[in-house]
Amino acid sequence: MSLTSLVPLIGIADVVIGLSLGSRLFLIAVGLSLIFGVLGVLNFAHGGFYMLGAYVTLAVVSNVVDNFWVAAVVGALAVGVVGAAIEFSAIRRLYDRVDSDLDQLIVTFGFVLVIHETVRFVWGSGSYSIDPPDVFNFSVTLGGSTFNAYRLVVIGLAVGVLAALWLFITRTYFGSLVRGTSSDREMAAMLGVDVPRLYTGVFFLGSVLAGLGGALSAPLQSTSPALGDQVIIDAFIVVVIGGLGSMSGAFVGAMLIGMMQSLGPQFISAGSIAIPFLAMVIVLLIRPEGLFGGIGE
Amino acid sequence: MSATDTGGRVSRFGSAVAEGWTRERLGLLGAVALVLVAFAPPFQVYLFTDFLVVALFALGFNLLYGYTGLLSFGHGLFYAGGAYGIAIVLRDLGPVIADVVGAGISPLVTFVLGGVVGLALVVALAVPVGWLSVRLEEIYFALITLAFGMLGYSLIIQDPAGLTNGTDGVIVLLGTVDLGGFSLRIGGRRIYYAISAVTVVAAVYGVWRVVNSPFGTVCKAIRESPDRAAALGIDVSHHRWMTFIVSAVVVGIAGVLRAGLASVASPGLTHWSTSAIAVIATVIGGATYFYGPIVGAFIFLYIRWAISRFPALEAYWELFFGALLIAVVLFFKQGAVGGLLLLRDRLFGDGDADDAGSGGGGARDDGGQATAATDDGAESGDDNARADRGDNS
Numbered sequence: 001m002s003l004t005s006l007v008p009l010i011g012i013a014d015v016v017i018g019l020s021l022g023s024r025l026f027l028i029a030v031g032l033s034l035i036f037g038v039l040g041v042l043n044f045a046h047g048g049f050y051m052l053g054a055y056v057t058l059a060v061v062s063n064v065v066d067n068f069w070v071a072a073v074v075g076a077l078a079v080g081v082v083g084a085a086i087e088f089s090a091i092r093r094l095y096d097r098v099d100s101d102l103d104q105l106i107v108t109f110g111f112v113l114v115i116h117e118t119v120r121f122v123w124g125s126g127s128y129s130i131d132p133p134d135v136f137n138f139s140v141t142l143g144g145s146t147f148n149a150y151r152l153v154v155i156g157l158a159v160g161v162l163a164a165l166w167l168f169i170t171r172t173y174f175g176s177l178v179r180g181t182s183s184d185r186e187m188a189a190m191l192g193v194d195v196p197r198l199y200t201g202v203f204f205l206g207s208v209l210a211g212l213g214g215a216l217s218a219p220l221q222s223t224s225p226a227l228g229d230q231v232i233i234d235a236f237i238v239v240v241i242g243g244l245g246s247m248s249g250a251f252v253g254a255m256l257i258g259m260m261q262s263l264g265p266q267f268i269s270a271g272s273i274a275i276p277f278l279a280m281v282i283v284l285l286i287r288p289e290g291l292f293g294g295i296g297e
Numbered sequence: 298m299s300a301t302d303t304g305g306r307v308s309r310f311g312s313a314v315a316e317g318w319t320r321e322r323l324g325l326l327g328a329v330a331l332v333l334v335a336f337a338p339p340f341q342v343y344l345f346t347d348f349l350v351v352a353l354f355a356l357g358f359n360l361l362y363g364y365t366g367l368l369s370f371g372h373g374l375f376y377a378g379g380a381y382g383i384a385i386v387l388r389d390l391g392p393v394i395a396d397v398v399g400a401g402i403s404p405l406v407t408f409v410l411g412g413v414v415g416l417a418l419v420v421a422l423a424v425p426v427g428w429l430s431v432r433l434e435e436i437y438f439a440l441i442t443l444a445f446g447m448l449g450y451s452l453i454i455q456d457p458a459g460l461t462n463g464t465d466g467v468i469v470l471l472g473t474v475d476l477g478g479f480s481l482r483i484g485g486r487r488i489y490y491a492i493s494a495v496t497v498v499a500a501v502y503g504v505w506r507v508v509n510s511p512f513g514t515v516c517k518a519i520r521e522s523p524d525r526a527a528a529l530g531i532d533v534s535h536h537r538w539m540t541f542i543v544s545a546v547v548v549g550i551a552g553v554l555r556a557g558l559a560s561v562a563s564p565g566l567t568h569w570s571t572s573a574i575a576v577i578a579t580v581i582g583g584a585t586y587f588y589g590p591i592v593g594a595f596i597f598l599y600i601r602w603a604i605s606r607f608p609a610l611e612a613y614w615e616l617f618f619g620a621l622l623i624a625v626v627l628f629f630k631q632g633a634v635g636g637l638l639l640l641r642d643r644l645f646g647d648g649d650a651d652d653a654g655s656g657g658g659g660a661r662d663d664g665g666q667a668t669a670a671t672d673d674g675a676e677s678g679d680d681n682a683r684a685d686r687g688d689n690s
Contacts, residue, residue, distance in 0.1 A: 042436050093627055101435045102368045106580055107626045109573065113619025121613060229570065233447060240440055274451035280444040285429055288437050 013145035014262050020151035020220065022258025023158030027213025028231060029238040029250040030165065031206035037245030038182045038202045040101065041091055044108040047232025048115035049207050053079045053214030054223040055119055058128050068133040072215035076208045083207025086111055087200050095199075112228070120225045127224035154216050161209070162251050169247070178202060182245075237276045241283050243290020252292065331494050339486045343558075346490045348598040349497040350554045351578060355590030356504055357547030358575035363584035364508060365540045366520035367431070368439045370572050371446030374426070375419045375545040377453065377567035379552025382415025383408070384467035384562035385460060391472075404472030404483055412553045419549030420542065422449075427541030431534050434523075443569050453564040466563035469556045484557060493554050500550050501591070507543060508587060516540055548575075577618055581625055583632025592633045 028050045035043050043049075057075035061068055090111075094103045131137055132150030139146050169175040181188040181198055189195045214227075221227070238257050242249025257276055264275065283290065334345045354376055361367045387407055394410065395403035430441050453461045461467065471484035481488060507513055515536055518526040527533050556562045565571060574597070575590070582593020597618065604614040625632055631639070 042439075090623060090627055102439070103626050103630075105368065105436065105439060106576065107623050109576070110619045110621075110623035110626070113615045113622070117613045117616035117619065121616075125612075233443075233569065236440060236443065240444075244436075273455060274448055277444045277448040277451060281429070281441060281448065284433060284437060284441045284444065288433060 011145035012143040013147040015259070016142075016147045016151050016155070018259035018262030019255060020154045020258070021261050022255035023154045024213050024217040024220070025231075025234055025238050025258055026158045026251050026254035027161065027216065028210045029235045029242070029254050030161070030247055031209035031213075032235050033239045033242070033245055033247060033250045034165075034209070035203055035206040036239070038178055039087075039091075039095075039199050041104045041108070041203075042101070042244070043206070044105055044232065045086070045111035045115060046108075046206075046210050046235060047228035047230070048112050048119075049079045049083055049210035049228075050214040050231050050235075051119060051223070051225070051228035052082065052115060053211030054218040054227065055123055055128075055214075056211070057215040057218050058130060058223060059123070061130060068130075068219070072212065072218075075215040076211035079211025079214070080204045080208035083210075084200050084204040087203035091203070092196065092199070112232070116225055116228060119228075123225075125225060127222040129222045130219050132219040150219060154220070157216060158251075161212070162247065165247055174201075234276070237280045239290075240280050241291060243292045246290055246292040249290050249292030253290075331498070334494075335487055335490055342486045342490045344598060344602055346486075346493045346554075346558055348595055349493050350551050350558060351574065351598060352591040352594035353497050353500055353551035353554070354548055355575045355578040355582070355594050356501060357544050357549075357551060358572075359579045359584055359590045360504060360508070360516075360544040360547065361540055362576075362579060363586075363589065364513065364516040364520060365537055366523075367434070367537065367541075368576070369430075369442040369544075370439050370569055370576070371426075371442030371444070371449075372545070372548050372575055373567040373569065373572035374442075374446045374449040375423060375548040376552040376555065376571060377449060377562065377564070378419040378422050378545075379412075379415040379549035379554075380556035380559075380562035380566055381453070381461060381467060382418040382549075383411030383553045383556050384469045386411035386414045387469055387471070388467055391470075401475045401477075405474045405481075408471060408483055408557070412550075415553045415556075416546060416549050419545050419552070423542045423545035423549075427538050427545065431537040431541055443572075446567055446569055446572055449567045450564055450569075453567060461564070464564060466561045469560050469562060471557055471560075484560065489557060493558070496550065496554060500547060504547055505587060512539075577622055581618070581621055581632055583630075583634035583636075585631065586634040589632055589634045592637075596633055 028046060031049075032043060032046045035041055035046075053075045055075075056078045057068075057071045060071035060074050064074075065071060086108075090107055091104055094100050094107065097103055132148060132153075136148075136150040136153050138149050140149050140152070169178060177188070177193050177198055180191075181193055181195055185195060188198075214223075234257060238253040239250060240253075241256065242251070242253030260276060334342060337345070354372075357375075358369060358372045361369055361372075390410070391403070391407050394407045398406050426442075426445050430438060430445065433441050454464055456463045471482075471489075474481040474483065483489065483492070508516070515526070515531055518529070518531065519533055519536060523533050552566065555566065578593035578597045579590045580593070581596055582591065583589035586592075600617065601614050604617060605611045629636065
């Protein structure tokens with residue numbers, strides 16, 4: 001009864017679009033959150049990583065292999081390598097500083113500019129788009145509204161990534177090292193954990209996730225150099241609402257913001273883009289640790 | 298013996314120059330330079346005005362960052378606050394003011410009144426925003442100020458009250474003062490430069506007085522250690538709040554000047570990427586020095602201009618500043634001002650300049666210190682910068 005009365009109000013397509021927007025936000029936000037939870041670094045360049053993932057995927061699809069999935073994996077891994085290189089060459093130098101948090105934020109902001117300009121130099125200022133992979137490139141009609149089946153694939157993959165990360169962090173040996181280092185770096189180092197290598201590894205993983213987010217959403221949006229700057233702000237909102245360091249928080253936060261982006265304009269005409277920022281301010285003031293717990297939760 | 302002679306001459310020359318850099322002479326030199334700029338070609342006058350405005354913007358920002366240890370990514374909100382304040386007064390109250398004071402003088406009265414309204418708007422924003430923001434520290438402070446800035450951006454874009462004209466912004470028309478035989482176009486490049494130069498110099502002097510007052514000393518104490526400052530009986534969050542408001546007002550003055558210079562108050566002023574300009578200029582110039590943001594703004598504007606002379610590079614000037622920002626934070630946190638001071642000490646030595654031998658020794662010592670600061674990175678670099686600051690302020 002209630003469902004049928006809701007359907008005319010909120011189209012199923014809007015919900016699917018909202019969830020798929022949330023999924024791409026989750027992939028970038030969970031990497032951001034993981035890196036913050038373990039390294040204590042708020043990576044301003046994460047939006048740049050996401051954009052780079054989309055560009056590399058587009059370049060591979062159109063120039064190397066005509067297979068979207070292969071290209072997406074190449075894109076994600078390439079971004080992982082870039083991320084690890086940045087951690088290894090620059091961010092690593094700052095861990096022991098007094099004001100390390102702010103210095104790290106400023107250095108990663110420097111990389112925002114570098115990545116943005118490099119992408120513009122290589123691919124130009126125009127925007128690119130590609131079709132979803134053929135297998136999923138068809139329309140689904142549900143409850144009177146239509147959407148592309150590929151959106152469901154992205155949502156499914158995001159849920160899969162959340163599950164895989166959760167298993168990885170809570171059930172594997174490497175995951176226990178990550179959790180241990182996250183709660184006490186000195187103690188972990190004394191117990192024989194190779195902390196610098198673990199940090200590079202986590203930064204690699206977080207960057208791969210951002211790259212994957214960019215790769216998977218390449219068919220859903222037009223890719224331009226401005227993409228990184230837009231998406232990083234959304235990712236900041238998501239991780240603040242979900243809690244910096246929390247993976248499940250990143251998921252719920254991302255879905256919330258995705259739905260708000262999709263449905264918001266229908267309900268509130270004026271001020272709808274202000275609401276996520278208002279939510280961010282309120283969460284920071286009332287519950288700065290976010291609505292959900294720490295890492296591994 | 299001849300080698301010693303040369304050394305002696307060099308250091309005697311050095312000490313003569315070094316002792317000549319008294320504050321009064323430097324001030325006089327600055328004033329002469331400011332007057333000379335007014336006779337430069339129009340574009341150079343414009344560029345220099347632009348530099349002064351960005352310098353004031355960064356200086357206001359650094360009151361919070363360099364002096365109190367709080368990194369704001371949302372100071373664009375107050376930059377825009379000043380700009381929109383004056384722009385809306387000029388647009389909506391211009392005719393009313395002309396009726397009251399007469400058409401001849403009204404552009405000047407409107408301009409001044411607009412500036413006052415802009416600053417009042419900034420205070421009205423900074424009091425609540427600062428009160429809420431200073432509850433948080435470090436990354437969280439950066440995030441909440443970013444959120445406030447973007448909240449302002451969204452509201453200006455969506456314009457629920459019908460005041461800000463959405464994405465197009467508000468056009469600023471400064472008009473011409475006409476008093477019978479005497480007329481003055483406020484927006485004219487040279488006139489506007491004169492207004493900006495006087496305002497910026499006065500504001501910089503004001504900030505200088507603030508940071509060298511007991512208030513500024515408390516700021517530095519909080520930056521060094523909030524806990525110890527609190528143990529001395531300082532109300533840390535109240536003091537941070539007050540610093541936030543002063544910082545916002547300085548940025549607001551820069552915003553008022555920006556509106557007239559750009560002839561428009563646009564929503565981009567409150568976007569985080571505008572707030573980031575203050576961060577870039579300050580860090581490159583040297584956040585631990587009073588003049589750091591000013592030197593940083595100079596580098597920012599003039600290197601950008603120099604890059605724009607090469608069409609092939611023009612579009613990629615951000616790449617240069619990104620790389621410079623990374624290099625400064627990683628290797629030389631004292632920034633450009635720290636580098637200049639180091640260079641001065643190396644060239645001219647410090648103290649005992651009459652004795653050639655010890656003059657050379659002094660230079661070597663300084664060199665050693667510099668290498669240590671660069672190699673050890675963070676800790677010693679910071680200490681060095683702070684020690685320098687202690688000397689200078």
